[in-house]
Amino acid sequence: GENVEQHPSTLSVQEGDSAVIKCTYSDSASNYFPWYKQELGKGPQLIIDIRSNVGEKKDQRIAVTLNKTAKHFSLHITETQPEDSAVYFCAASIAGNQFYFGTGTSLTVIP
Amino acid sequence: SAVISQKPSRDICQRGTSLTIQCQVDSQVTMMFWYRQQPGQSLTLIATANQGSEATYESGFVIDKFPISRPNLTFSTLTVSNMSPEDSSIYLCSVSRDREQFFGPGTRLTVL
Numbered sequence: 001g002e003n004v005e006q007h008p009s010t011l012s013v014q015e016g017d018s019a020v021i022k023c024t025y026s027d028s029a030s031n032y033f034p035w036y037k038q039e040l041g042k043g044p045q046l047i048i049d050i051r052s053n054v055g056e057k058k059d060q061r062i063a064v065t066l067n068k069t070a071k072h073f074s075l076h077i078t079e080t081q082p083e084d085s086a087v088y089f090c091a092a093s094i095a096g097n098q099f100y101f102g103t104g105t106s107l108t109v110i111p
Numbered sequence: 112s113a114v115i116s117q118k119p120s121r122d123i124c125q126r127g128t129s130l131t132i133q134c135q136v137d138s139q140v141t142m143m144f145w146y147r148q149q150p151g152q153s154l155t156l157i158a159t160a161n162q163g164s165e166a167t168y169e170s171g172f173v174i175d176k177f178p179i180s181r182p183n184l185t186f187s188t189l190t191v192s193n194m195s196p197e198d199s200s201i202y203l204c205s206v207s208r209d210r211e212q213f214f215g216p217g218t219r220l221t222v223l
Contacts, residue, residue: 032210043203043214044154046112089153096210103153 002027004092006102013080014110021105023090024072030092033066033073034099038087048075080109113137113206115215123221124194131190132218134204139184145177146203148217154203160187194222 003026013019025033031052036044050057050064050073057064061080066073077084090102114137124130134143145157157177158166166179180188191198199222204215 034211036214041217041219043115043205043216046211046213049211091212093210093212096207096212098156098159099212101154 002030002092002094002098002100004090004100004102006090006105008105009103010106010108012108012110015080015082017080019075019077019080019084019107019109021075021088021090021107022072023074023092023102024070025092025100026071027092027094028068028071029094030100032093032096033064034091034093035064035075036089036091038089038104040086044089077107080107082109082111085109112211113140113208113213115204115206115213117202117204117215117218119218120216121219121221123223126195126222128194129190129192130194130220131188132202132204134187134189134215136185136206140206140208141184142207143181143187144205144207144212145179145187145189146205146214148201148203150200157189157202191220194220196222198222 034049038044063076158168160181201217
């Protein structure tokens with residue numbers, strides 16, 4: 001089955017700096033890659049996603065890139081703010097039938 | 112998107128007892144999922160619940176321990192049976208719509 005690895009497990013950045021989280025996947029059939037943000041005491045919230053026919057997608061301060069050849073995708077957060085502090089999960093899916101999650105990255109933005 | 116609610120939001124239970132968690136979705140969905148998230152860990156799929164059929168369990172999870180009901184297209188329940196402290200986790204309901212997956216707020220379970 002699919003195996004998703006996520007790095008780093010923890011990340012601290014100064015407010016205003018950028019944060020990058022990277023994931024790799026093993027199954028070349030995976031074609032949908034969402035990112036989730038989970039704040040303390042809440043369920044994961046979908047923040048951005050990318051499909052395999054696209055190399056990059058951006059939504060304000062958040063962007064995701066996908067390299068199908070290398071089987072890796074990354075989340076980029078620019079101009080980080082304290083409210084970006086949370087745990088971020090990547091996932092890989094084949095047509096939304098089953099989702100495989102990374103191990104999570106705890107992001108801390110230091111004011 | 113999808114609006115998902117779960118009840119209870121948290122509970123503290125004694126070992127050997129059972130707890131049923133409810134999940135309600137704001138509109139009809141075909142596929143509903145139940146996940147477990149142990150403290151500081153990632154999400155582990157327990158089972159997939161489709162309306163009108165038996166739930167499909169992942170390796171390591173059995174129906175006797177985690178019975179699931181799916182009586183209609185907007186509702187599901189997960190029961191955690193004969194609980195032990197190792198069952199202390201967050202239990203999350205999620206739904207799939209247009210290939211995207213959305214999560215409920217979770218039920219935080221503590222077993223003493």
